[in-house]
Amino acid sequence: MIQESASFVPQSTASSIARLLWLIPVVPILASGIIALLRQPRRKFASALATGSLGFSLFLSLLAFAHVLSGWARGAVVRETVSFTWIHFGASRVELGWVLDPLAAVMLVMVSFVGLLIFIYSVGYMAQDENFTRFFCFLSLFAGAMLGVVISNSLLLLFMCWEIVGLTSYLLIGFWYQKPSAAAAAKKAFITTRVGDIFFFLGIVWLFSSTGTLLLYNHGIGSLEGLKLASLLAQHAGLGLSAASAIALLIFAGAVGKSGQLPLHVWLPDAMEGPTPVSALIHAATMVAAGVYLVARVYPLMSIGASPAGATAALTVVAWVGAATAVFAALIAVAQNDIKRILAYSTVSQLGYMMAGLGLGGVSVGIFHLITHAFFKALLFLGAGSVIHGSHDEQDIRRMGGLRVDMPLTFITYAIGMLALCGFPIFFSGFWSKDGILEAARHWSVAKGPFYLLVFGALLTAFYMTRQVCYVFFGYWRGHQTAHESPRIMTAPLAVLAFFSIALGFIGTPAWPWLRAFLEGRSAEIDFHALIEPGFLALMSISSLVVFLGLGFGWRLYGNRSPKPEEPDALEKSAPWLWAPLRDRLYFDEFYGVTVIAFYKWWARVADWIDRRVWGGIVALVASLFALWAQFNRLLDIHWVDGGFDKTCEELSEGGGLLASIESGRVQNYLRILAVAVVALAVILFWSSRP
Numbered sequence: 001m002i003q004e005s006a007s008f009v010p011q012s013t014a015s016s017i018a019r020l021l022w023l024i025p026v027v028p029i030l031a032s033g034i035i036a037l038l039r040q041p042r043r044k045f046a047s048a049l050a051t052g053s054l055g056f057s058l059f060l061s062l063l064a065f066a067h068v069l070s071g072w073a074r075g076a077v078v079r080e081t082v083s084f085t086w087i088h089f090g091a092s093r094v095e096l097g098w099v100l101d102p103l104a105a106v107m108l109v110m111v112s113f114v115g116l117l118i119f120i121y122s123v124g125y126m127a128q129d130e131n132f133t134r135f136f137c138f139l140s141l142f143a144g145a146m147l148g149v150v151i152s153n154s155l156l157l158l159f160m161c162w163e164i165v166g167l168t169s170y171l172l173i174g175f176w177y178q179k180p181s182a183a184a185a186a187k188k189a190f191i192t193t194r195v196g197d198i199f200f201f202l203g204i205v206w207l208f209s210s211t212g213t214l215l216l217y218n219h220g221i222g223s224l225e226g227l228k229l230a231s232l233l234a235q236h237a238g239l240g241l242s243a244a245s246a247i248a249l250l251i252f253a254g255a256v257g258k259s260g261q262l263p264l265h266v267w268l269p270d271a272m273e274g275p276t277p278v279s280a281l282i283h284a285a286t287m288v289a290a291g292v293y294l295v296a297r298v299y300p301l302m303s304i305g306a307s308p309a310g311a312t313a314a315l316t317v318v319a320w321v322g323a324a325t326a327v328f329a330a331l332i333a334v335a336q337n338d339i340k341r342i343l344a345y346s347t348v349s350q351l352g353y354m355m356a357g358l359g360l361g362g363v364s365v366g367i368f369h370l371i372t373h374a375f376f377k378a379l380l381f382l383g384a385g386s387v388i389h390g391s392h393d394e395q396d397i398r399r400m401g402g403l404r405v406d407m408p409l410t411f412i413t414y415a416i417g418m419l420a421l422c423g424f425p426i427f428f429s430g431f432w433s434k435d436g437i438l439e440a441a442r443h444w445s446v447a448k449g450p451f452y453l454l455v456f457g458a459l460l461t462a463f464y465m466t467r468q469v470c471y472v473f474f475g476y477w478r479g480h481q482t483a484h485e486s487p488r489i490m491t492a493p494l495a496v497l498a499f500f501s502i503a504l505g506f507i508g509t510p511a512w513p514w515l516r517a518f519l520e521g522r523s524a525e526i527d528f529h530a531l532i533e534p535g536f537l538a539l540m541s542i543s544s545l546v547v548f549l550g551l552g553f554g555w556r557l558y559g560n561r562s563p564k565p566e567e568p569d570a571l572e573k574s575a576p577w578l579w580a581p582l583r584d585r586l587y588f589d590e591f592y593g594v595t596v597i598a599f600y601k602w603w604a605r606v607a608d609w610i611d612r613r614v615w616g617g618i619v620a621l622v623a624s625l626f627a628l629w630a631q632f633n634r635l636l637d638i639h640w641v642d643g644g645f646d647k648t649c650e651e652l653s654e655g656g657g658l659l660a661s662i663e664s665g666r667v668q669n670y671l672r673i674l675a676v677a678v679v680a681l682a683v684i685l686f687w688s689s690r691p
Contacts, residue, residue: 017060017067018080018100021151024060024108025161028053028144035137043132050136051119054143058116061108068105069518077521078102081153081217095215099153102519103363107150107293110371114285114378115143117493121382122277124489125389135175135275142168146286150293155204155214155223158297162200162258162290166193169287173274185270192267196257203250210235210243216297224300233305241313248302248314252295259291259351262325266588269344276385279340283347284378292354292370296363303362311446315359322355323441323450323457328586330460334467334571335582338395339384342468346421347377349457353437356450361440364516368508369433371515372420375504376430379417379497386410386486386494387472394479397471398565404473406483411473413494418469420501422462422551425544429505434458435543436508442539455546462550467558467571475562510536 031053035046071078083097119139126132145168148161167190174186208214211228213221221227235243255261260268268288272279282288295302295318302314311319329348336342350373358366388395390407404411420430438458441451477483485491507514510530517524530536557570572579581587 014080014082014100015067017064018098019082020060021064021082021098021100024057024064024112024151025144025147027056028140028147032137032141032144035133035140038133041133046133046136047119047123050140051116051123053140054112054116054119057143057147058109058112061105061112064100065105065109068100068102072102072518072521075523079217081215083153083215083218086156092212094156095154095213095218096157097153097215097218098151098157099217100151102521103293103296103367104150106367106371106515106519107289108147110374111143111146111150111285111289114374114497115146115281117496118277118281118285118378118382119143121280121385121490121493122275124487125277125385126275129275131175135172138168138171138175139277139281142172142281142286146290149290153216153218153222155207155216155298158294159197159201159204162254162294163197165258165287165290166190166197169193169271169282172278172282173271175274175278179273182273185267185273188270189267192264193257196254196264199250200254200257203247203254206243206250207232207247210247224298229300229304232301242305244301244304245313248298248312249317251298251301252314252318255291255294255355256321257291258294259288259355260325260348261291261321261352261355262328263588265325265329265348266592268348269341269585272338272340272344276340276381276388279344280378280381280385283344283381285374288347288351289370289374292351292358292366295355295358296367299358299363302358311444316446317359319356319359319441319444319446319450322352322357322359323453325349325352326356326457327352327453327460330457330464332582332585333464334460335569335579337397337569339387339397339400339468339472340381340395342397342464343377343380343384346380346461346465349461350377350421353434353454353457356454357437357440360444360450361437364513364519365436365440367519368436368515369430372429372433372501372504372508375497376417376420376428376501379413379494379501380421382490382494382497383410383414383417386490387414389486389490390483391479392481392483396565397468398563399479400472400477400483401475401479401562402473402477403483406477407485409485409491410494413491413498414473415469416498416501418465420505422465423458423543423547424551425540425547427502427505429501429503429508431543431547432505432508435539438543439536439539455542458543459546459550462547463554466551466554470554470558470560474558474560478562478565 028050031049035049038046068078079099079101081097081099083095085093086096087094119136122135122139126135129135142165145161145164149158149165152158152161170186170190173189174182176182177186204214207223210232211223213223213228215222216224218225223229229244232244232247233242237243237246241249257264268283271282274282302318303312306312306315326349329345329352333342333345333349336345350369354366354369354373356366357369387400387403387407387410390403390410391400394400416428420428422428423431423434425431438451438454441448441454444450506512508516510533511528512524512526514524557574561570563570568576569579572583584590
């Protein structure tokens with residue numbers, strides 16, 4: 001049974017584009033299935049099919065975005081859903097479906113557009129790889145699964161696509177499986193994210209048992225709509241939490257795993273073992289963004305029952321976890337030497353900003369930074385890939401230098417991405433999206449701690465990115481082979497991403513907060529006076545000062561210097577007590593090694609002993625008992641059953657032999673026997689008749 005609805009729009013049924021929305025994820029997934037059946041030599045067809053399928057998804061995404069935009073321009077808040085019954089059990093049924101609303105429309109365009117640029121870039125980057133076809137098979141499945149997460153109107157369907165994203169991340173991180181480090185990183189990512197997914201699944205089960213539905217929006221009776229939310233708020237879950245807050249925290253745990261937040265962040269930096277386009281796709285537009293998007297999608301559940309200060313237990317946890325993660329990862333990035341690992345910890349930090357934005361300011365604040373970050377972080381990762389390609393697979397920044405001369409296009413675009421990430425004032429998108437988060441933190445009445453943490457994180461971001469750029473692009477070349485610029489198929493996507501890393505900032509300025517208005521369903525008005533309000537000017541001054549301090553401090557330590565690879569880092573010289581723990585990632589992996597992993601190793605040995613000694617002993621005892629029973633049955637069979645049967649057979653045989661001797665065929669013998677019988681009968685009669 002198909003049910004269609006159009007909430008808050010005039011038409012009574014969903015539009016044609018809403019009904020066709022399922023094609024957006026399905027086409028790349030089908031392309032992946034077709035590529036999986038191809039032989040390895042079909043490289044051009046595989047890349048063309050994967051890129052073309054995502055291009056088709058981008059075309060449909062733009063149509064969907066235009067449809068929602070036209071409704072918004074008319075003053076209507078478009079939310080169209082299509083749902084169908086997937087399975088019946090007893091009196092209950094499970095429904096799946098998809099939704100088209102402003103949040104989904106924006107995310108669809110971002111994922112498909114950035115993903116398409118990464119696909120195009122991958123054609124050049126992976127040109128010499130012998131498993132080129134397999135790579136595009138996994139990449140297409142990855143993109144399709146993420147698009148499925150975006151359109152899902154059912155938490156169950158979202159969880160299905162969520163798990164496919166996890167599977168494909170495992171396949172892509174471990175793509176070069178012949179490398180032990182890549183295989184280990186893939187397993188680490190898969191297992192760590194499963195920890196969060198267990199809690200996410202528990203939240204889904206709890207939500208279904210409490211509301212009877214997993215549809216998010218459904219004619220006013222969806223799990224994120226008034227009646228169901230009110231019932232969840234009225235239910236108590238213990239520890240002073242309502243069922244709504246408890247379920248929201250369980251779902252947030254899934255987002256923590258996927259988006260690499262404390263304490264489940266450890267998998268994300270190791271994901272750098274995959275090819276660089278995979279790193280860009282995971283860290284910019286897809287997998288890690290899925291956790292932030294999940295929190296934004298279930299935000300009505302997160303925010304129900306908010307206090308006058310605008311906070312709930314769930315949102316408070318989201319805000320603090322995000323702010324702590326932002327600073328924690330930025331600190332570690334300061335002391336890393338792998339060009340991709342620095343960006344990986346930067347991603348963890350920026351995801352912390354997004355989570356903090358959701359907890360402190362709402363959906364529009366967090367999603368704005370997610371959108372801008374997707375472009376400039378994809379630019380940085382693809383730029384890093386260009387550097388690695390031009391440097392003959394070198395990834396250690398200490399063995400680079402002076403690349404602004406040999407790779408000018410890569411340098412210019414990378415510098416734009418770096419300044420956007422640092423939040424350089426006014427001209428770069430990261431400035432406006434980061435300042436939106438700081439503004440929300442400054443006005444958060446619950447506590448000021450997140451604001452100070454996020455400001456400190458901004459200082460660290462400017463510092464470690466300046467360090468990286470100085471090592472890579474300034475000074476002189478310290479590598480073994482001469483570097484060269486990457487081919488146009490790799491630099492063209494960099495130019496496109498660089499343009500949007502600048503332009504996207506202007507859709508979220510206080511003067512024209514278009515994205516916030518679009519997501520919240522209200523009109524966007526231009527107001528330049530917002531730029532000169534004292535509160536905003538003060539915040540912009542603080543933010544700009546922090547960025548300039550980070551840039552200046554970084555340039556002072558590393559600017560235009562080219563230390564030899566074996567020489568200690570400038571920060572290591574001045575603060576060795578700080579450098580060592582930051583270089584070793586604050587010993588988080590070691591801590592897990594001596595606690596969680598050690599516990600599970602011990603438990604594995606205990607389980608092995610129990611399996612061998614206890615359960616194995618019980619099985620052996622049962623086997624021995626049955627062996628004894630079998631011996632007893634054998635004795636019964638041989639001596640009683642077989643013996644009795646054999647004795648009977650012998651008696652019958654002897655009786656038969658006696659009768660056979662009588663039956664000789666001679667009449668004389670028969671007459672003699674008859675005479676004897678008559679005499680015997682006469683004797684018996686005579687004897688019995690005596691008184």
